[in-house]
Amino acid sequence: MEKLKVAGGYILICIIWGSTWLAIRLGLDSIDPIISVGIRFLLASGFIYFLMKFNDVELQVDKKSVKIYLMLAFFSFIIPFGLVYWAEQFIPSGLASILFAIMPFGVIIFSRLMMPQNRVGLSQLAGVALGFAGIVIIFSENIHIEITNYLWGMIAVLVSSMMQAFIAVAMKKHGGHLHPLSMNFLPLLIAGIVLIPIAFIFETPSRWIFDAKSVGSILYLAFFGTVVTFTTYYWLLKRMNVVILSLSAFITPIIAVVLGWLILDEYFSQRVIMGSSLVLIGILFANFKGLIKYFHMRRSRVNI
Numbered sequence: 001m002e003k004l005k006v007a008g009g010y011i012l013i014c015i016i017w018g019s020t021w022l023a024i025r026l027g028l029d030s031i032d033p034i035i036s037v038g039i040r041f042l043l044a045s046g047f048i049y050f051l052m053k054f055n056d057v058e059l060q061v062d063k064k065s066v067k068i069y070l071m072l073a074f075f076s077f078i079i080p081f082g083l084v085y086w087a088e089q090f091i092p093s094g095l096a097s098i099l100f101a102i103m104p105f106g107v108i109i110f111s112r113l114m115m116p117q118n119r120v121g122l123s124q125l126a127g128v129a130l131g132f133a134g135i136v137i138i139f140s141e142n143i144h145i146e147i148t149n150y151l152w153g154m155i156a157v158l159v160s161s162m163m164q165a166f167i168a169v170a171m172k173k174h175g176g177h178l179h180p181l182s183m184n185f186l187p188l189l190i191a192g193i194v195l196i197p198i199a200f201i202f203e204t205p206s207r208w209i210f211d212a213k214s215v216g217s218i219l220y221l222a223f224f225g226t227v228v229t230f231t232t233y234y235w236l237l238k239r240m241n242v243v244i245l246s247l248s249a250f251i252t253p254i255i256a257v258v259l260g261w262l263i264l265d266e267y268f269s270q271r272v273i274m275g276s277s278l279v280l281i282g283i284l285f286a287n288f289k290g291l292i293k294y295f296h297m298r299r300s301r302v303n304i
Helices: 002-027 033-054 063-087 093-100 103-114 122-142 147-174 180-202 212-237 242-246 248-263 270-286 288-303
Strands: none
Touching: 002 033, 002 212, 002 248, 033 063, 033 180, 033 212, 063 093, 063 147, 063 180, 093 122, 093 147, 093 248, 103 122, 103 147, 103 242, 103 248, 122 242, 122 248, 122 270, 147 212, 147 242, 180 212, 212 242, 242 248, 248 270
16 A cells, blocks of 8 residues: 555656646746745645644754755745746746756765765666656757857756755655655745745736636645645655656656647647657666566565
8 A cells, every 4th residue: 555655646746747837837828937936835835734733733843844944945945946937038948848857867966975875776877867868859859059048047947956856865864754744834935925025026016917827827836736746745755765756857747748738739749759758768767676576576475
């Protein structure tokens, strides 16, 4: 049952995070990005507070936990999301997807630096390389890199990706004592409180239209795209290899492309199929040892 829950949780975050790109795109037709993500995080913190009360989850406020909350607020939510939203004003979304898919490589590097006892095997390295190659193939048709115009936007996405990689490894190492709900509540609350005033300063409130599309987008992103996904993600982080978990960064762009094809009638080419196949092969490679162990256990049970 535990393995089924882990597999189900992994599939869940991939599907929902893959759908958030579409939800963001639909919402930004009516409302600017910073106010959208600020309200998203503030609402999400409210949802989490209700869930904590309903499940009798206490907020841990010891010194170590408070440091983790502050680190998550700024280096998992405020700065990385701000950098990506800012960068997508200057670089194509396909290029942003490729650059953000560097994250699993960052996880490998930080794992070696921060948790040297957790060795990264050749099969995982090969899986990450194959998965990244698949992402490049998927978006290669629409990528035209102009270093002069795109440089700062590219750097912003890379910095965001490396921050998320660092946070994933840091939480794996130091966040084991925190409940997945309490781990999200204060960071999201702080992120919302910081981002909303920034939106009033740098965006144009008179252009904000809170219609059904923008409100629906924010509600979906707040509850499903933030509460469900990040709570599940931190729950999985305690039960999965952090490199394997980071490979979700390869799957979500595929889901985003498929949803864009199904709902927005966007172009769907053979390259998407080729790249997606390579991503899946890469994930199988990364999980090679786990799969061998699973089939060996199955065979042992059959022989018994």
